Amino acid sequence: MTLADGTLDVLDSDGLRRFGDLWPEAIGVVTARFFSVHGSVYERFGLRGRDACRQDLGFHLESLRPVLEFGLAAPMIEYLTWLNEVLSVRGIPSDHMLLSIDWLGEFFAERLQLADAAVVAAALSAVRAGSERALDAPEHVPLSPTPWPEAFEFEDALLDGNQLAAGDVINTCLSHGRTLVDVEMHVVQAALYAIGAKWQANEVTVAEEHLATVLAQSAMVHAVMGLPRASVVGKRVLLACVETNQHALGAQMVAHAFQLAGWEVQFLGPNVPTGALLAQAADWKPHLVGLSVSFSHQLRYAKDAIERLRQLPDPPAIMIGGLAVNRFPPLAKLAGAGAMYADSGSAVSNAMQLAGA
Numbered sequence: 098m099t100l101a102d103g104t105l106d107v108l109d110s111d112g113l114r115r116f117g118d119l120w121p122e123a124i125g126v127v128t129a130r131f132f133s134v135h136g137s138v139y140e141r142f143g144l145r146g147r148d149a150c151r152q153d154l155g156f157h158l159e160s161l162r163p164v165l166e167f168g169l170a171a172p173m174i175e176y177l178t179w180l181n182e183v184l185s186v187r188g189i190p191s192d193h194m195l196l197s198i199d200w201l202g203e204f205f206a207e208r209l210q211l212a213d214a215a216v217v218a219a220a221l222s223a224v225r226a227g228s229e230r231a232l233d234a235p236e237h238v239p240l241s242p243t244p245w246p247e248a249f250e251f252e253d254a255l256l257d258g259n260q261l262a263a264g265d266v267i268n269t270c271l272s273h274g275r276t277l278v279d280v281e282m283h284v285v286q287a288a289l290y291a292i293g294a295k296w297q298a299n300e301v302t303v304a305e306e307h308l309a310t311v312l313a314q315s316a317m318v319h320a321v322m323g324l325p326r327a328s329v330v331g332k333r334v335l336l337a338c339v340e341t342n343q344h345a346l347g348a349q350m351v352a353h354a355f356q357l358a359g360w361e362v363q364f365l366g367p368n369v370p371t372g373a374l375l376a377q378a379a380d381w382k383p384h385l386v387g388l389s390v391s392f393s394h395q396l397r398y399a400k401d402a403i404e405r406l407r408q409l410p411d412p413p414a415i416m417i418g419g420l421a422v423n424r425f426p427p428l429a430k431l432a433g434a435g436a437m438y439a440d441s442g443s444a445v446s447n448a449m450q451l452a453g454a
Contacts (some may be wrong), residue, residue: 099279100204103163103225103419104168104169105166105168105169105170105216105220106168106215106216106219106220107166107167107216108166108213108216108217110181110208110402112165112212112213112216112344113162113165113166113209113286114215115213116162116165116217117162117202119193119205119208119209120158122204123154123204123205123206124151124154124155124158126204126205127150127154127197127200127201127390128147128150128151129155130200131193131196131197131200131281132146132150132152132202133149134190135193135207138189138193139417141154143346144382144406146289147180147400149381152232153180153197154186154197155202156176156180157177157197157201158201158271159200159218159392159394160176160393160394161173161201161221161224162216162394162397163393163394163396163397164220164223164224165216165217165220166396167395167396167428167431169393169425169427169428169431170220170224170227170394171227171280171425172393172421172424172425172428173224173393174224174227174228174231175231175390175424176393177194177198177224178228178231178232179232179233179297180192180194181212181228181295182392183297183414187299188300188434191232194228195228195229195232197226198221198224199225201221202217202218202221202222202333204359205217205218205221206218211407211446221266221422222322230369233394234399235433241287241288241290241291242282242283242286242287242440243271243283243286244283244284244287245283246284246285246287247269247270247280247284248260248284248285248287248288248291250266251263251267251284251285251288252288252291252292252309254266254312255288255289255292255308255309255312255313256292256301256305256309257438258308258312259312260312260316261270262334263312263313264315264316264320265317266284266316267280267285267316267317267320268282268320268432270284270388271320273429274334276315276357277320277321277324277357278353278354278357278441278442279442280320281317281350281353281441282350282441282442284401285313285316285317285346285350286346286347286350288313289309289310289346291307291358292305292306293306295346296450298354302454303425310346313346314328314346314349314350316348316356317346317350317353318349321353321356321357327358327359328358329359329361330358330359330360331453332360332361332384332385332448332452333360333361333362333363333381333382333383333384333385333413334355334361334362334363334375334383334384334385334386334387334414334452335356335363335364335365335374335376335378335381335385335386335387335413336348336352336362336363336364336386336387336389337364337365337366337368337369337382337386337387337388338365338366338368338369338388338389338391338419338442339369339371339389339390339395339398339399339402340368340369340370340371340395340398341368341394341395341398342367342368342389342390342391342392342395342398342419343367343368343390343391344367344389344391344419344420345366345367345389347389347418347419347420347441348364348366348387348389348418348419350440350441351387351389351441351444352364352420352439354441354442354444355444355448358445360445360448363377363381363383365377366450370385371398371401371402371405372446373404374386374406375402375406375409378409378413379409380411382411382413383413384413384418384452385413385415385416385448385451385452386406386413386414386415386443387415387416387417387418387438388402388403388417388418388419388420388434389417389418390417390418390420390421390422390428391419391421392418392421392426392434393419393421393425395434396421396428396431399429399432399434400432400433401432402415403415403432403433404433407433413452414435414436414451414452415433415435415436416432416434416435416436416438416441416444416447416448416451417429417432417437417438418437418438418440418444423439424436435451436450436451
């Protein structure tokens with residue numbers, strides 16, 4: 098059922114464990130059912146088709162878990178809407194995505210205890226209804242910041258694999274008096290979002306997208322190393338992508354913004370184990386910890402990290418950001434963070450208040 102605040106009923110820790118224990122069986126049963134009923138659609142993919150089906154169902158369940166833990170269906174609805182666009186350009190019928198939700202619901206209705214099954218059924222029902230509405234009347238909310246004209250030149254350089262040309266675009270922007278924080282947002286980030294959209298439309302390969310990210314990261318680091326040091330503010334910030342979050346470029350932009358604002362910065366990179374994060378925070382004693390969450394299923398790692406950071410003898414202030422939080426700000430409160438940041442500029446300005454800088 099939907100509660101008064103708009104959230105759904107959730108499972109307790111035992112229910113979440115029982116739900117998780119059934120994942121492998123659920124993926125196997127629903128995959129077999131797809132190929133039994135609709136095998137002709139997937140024959141052209143060969144063995145890759147079964148692997149892709151299993152992978153997509155795994156992503157479904159990863160996205161469903163935070164719905165069952167935190168009661169917020171919107172992130173999974175957006176994920177399924179995005180997935181439908183990816184699958185459609187690759188020749189997979191839209192109704193198969195919704196059918197997978199139905200069949201997962203039937204599986205868990207048979208395998209879970211009655212109370213748990215009711216919670217899962219309500220979550221899947223809300224997700225399906227929201228997805229149907231989104232597919233009937235898609236609302237395309239732009240994720241990318243406004244691209245500057247240089248973003249298109251930067252995008253071309255990345256897709257050509259031309260590291261020198263990519264660096265030249267950034268250096269030219271800086272020579273015209275623009276700040277690196279703004280260049281990273283309106284040139285680098287905008288270009289990478291455009292490349293991601295081209296991957297989604299099956300116009301670039303995974304390899305091309307990964308190469309673009311690596312080249313962009315290299316150009317950013319080279320640019321920040323060439324800038325003069327800022328006046329020191331006497332504050333330390335520890336930044337990290339939570340466990341399973343491999344998307345570190347945005348967090349690196351945040352690290353650069355803090356560095357350019359005079360903070361002492363340590364950026365631990367992607368997929369940081371919570372134990373390692375806690376150990377570093379206890380040793381270095383930052384005034385602020387900033388966590389990055391790209392997808393809603395990573396929220397549980399953020400929540401756990403925040404709870405444990407607050408138990409340190411000298412607990413830091415805590416902010417949270419990343420694509421998932423930017424798209425759905427309520428996730429920041431659900432994770433227990435003191436504040437959220439939408440971009441590198443707002444991260445620094447919010448930190449000034451949160452950490453007393």
